[in-house]
Amino acid sequence: VGAELEEPYLDAWRAVLNANALLTARVDEELAAARLPPLAWYDVLWPLYRAEERTLRMGTLAGSVVTISRTGLSRLVDRVEAAGLLRRRQARDDRRGTEVVLTDEGVAKLRSMWPVYARVLREHLAGTLSEEEAFLVRDALERVAGSVRAAGAGA
Amino acid sequence: VGAELEEPYLDAWRAVLNANALLTARVDEELAAARLPPLAWYDVLWPLYRAEERTLRMGTLAGSVVTISRTGLSRLVDRVEAAGLLRRRQARDDRRGTEVVLTDEGVAKLRSMWPVYARVLREHLAGTLSEEEAFLVRDALERVAGSVRAAGAGA
DNA sequence: AAAGATTGAGAGGTCAATCTTA
DNA sequence: TAAGATTGACCTCTCAATCTTT
Numbered sequence: 001v002g003a004e005l006e007e008p009y010l011d012a013w014r015a016v017l018n019a020n021a022l023l024t025a026r027v028d029e030e031l032a033a034a035r036l037p038p039l040a041w042y043d044v045l046w047p048l049y050r051a052e053e054r055t056l057r058m059g060t061l062a063g064s065v066v067t068i069s070r071t072g073l074s075r076l077v078d079r080v081e082a083a084g085l086l087r088r089r090q091a092r093d094d095r096r097g098t099e100v101v102l103t104d105e106g107v108a109k110l111r112s113m114w115p116v117y118a119r120v121l122r123e124h125l126a127g128t129l130s131e132e133e134a135f136l137v138r139d140a141l142e143r144v145a146g147s148v149r150a151a152g153a154g155a
Numbered sequence: 156v157g158a159e160l161e162e163p164y165l166d167a168w169r170a171v172l173n174a175n176a177l178l179t180a181r182v183d184e185e186l187a188a189a190r191l192p193p194l195a196w197y198d199v200l201w202p203l204y205r206a207e208e209r210t211l212r213m214g215t216l217a218g219s220v221v222t223i224s225r226t227g228l229s230r231l232v233d234r235v236e237a238a239g240l241l242r243r244r245q246a247r248d249d250r251r252g253t254e255v256v257l258t259d260e261g262v263a264k265l266r267s268m269w270p271v272y273a274r275v276l277r278e279h280l281a282g283t284l285s286e287e288e289a290f291l292v293r294d295a296l297e298r299v300a301g302s303v304r305a306a307g308a309g310a
Numbered sequence: 311a312a313a314g315a316t317t318g319a320g321a322g323g324t325c326a327a328t329c330t331t332a
Numbered sequence: 333t334a335a336g337a338t339t340g341a342c343c344t345c346t347c348a349a350t351c352t353t354t
Binding site: 311312313314315316317318319320321322323324325326327328329330331332 | 333334335336337338339340341342343344345346347348349350351352353354
């Protein structure tokens with residue numbers, strides 16, 4: 001156990017797992033302390049905010065929220081919709097599809113969440129990494145993500 | 156939305172989230188395809204394998220498995236124990252504590268899981284990153300994790 | 311028949327309360 | 333009373349089956 005893979009790669013992978021778990025948990029703690037919704041809601045609201053007319057098809061949104069399954073997204077959108085932060089409507093060009101539209105309340109909530117989120121990232125990322133390191137980490141891990149995507153599901 | 160944090164840090168963070176989610180999902184797919192337990196089980200078995208006498212207190216084990224809560228670990232250990240890969244026993248020095256001991260079956264299962272896990276990491280990490288990059292990612296993200304830990308829970 | 315999306319059933323996770331020993 | 337760990341109630345996620353439209 002442990003052979004056949006050079007150590008630096010395993011160490012790097014463990015570091016990714018730990019940094020991800022710890023920082024994500026910290027963000028959720030801070031959001032909860034501020035009586036704001038969890039990070040998962042931000043992951044849904046943000047792609048909508050960036051999108052043309054603040055509208056996205058469920059399938060497209062699912063592609064942006066990589067941490068959850070298509071099924072899980074349906075349930076998550078149920079809750080965010082119940083909170084009034086977005087609404088669903090039938091797509092008019094292809095009526096099988098569902099469009100999700102960010103509401104004004106959704107925009108407001110997103111704006112109230114961002115400062116909390118940003119403060120945690122600033123403290124632990126900008127506070128410990130140089131910009132050069134941040135670029136390097138981004139490049140390296142984007143290549144990794146690309147490799148996994150290229151291999152495709154169940155390939 | 157988007158201000159007050161330099162871009163490279165946000166980009167790096169998104170890369171961490173994506174690489175983590177995609178690679179973790181891929182490992183679980185490959186393990187499932189090989190009729191092996193999920194990655195979470197490996198996270199429990201591995202620290203035990205490394206430990207003195209292949210034994211760890213629940214609290215210590217919880218510290219190693221950073222992706223799950225203390226409560227969640229109790230339930231996870233229930234399942235892994237039911238599968239015969241480890242067993243619990245009362246600690247003799249402090250009988251409030253529970254010790255978890257890896258069984259021979261647990262060792263065997265761990266050894267059968269590793270090649271699958273390693274193959275995915277080799278393909279997507281060793282296949283896309285140089286060793287220097289791996290070192291850099293490790294150093295950078297270990298510092299980030301350290302920063303979060305130092306800030307403490309609810310600090 | 312296939313694509314887009316949701317739902318029912320069950321697995322797995324968390325928080326607060328509990329049990330046991332120190 | 334506090335520490336170590338588990339349990340009860342509840343919430344969220346996933347897989348397979350389903351519904352609707354193409």
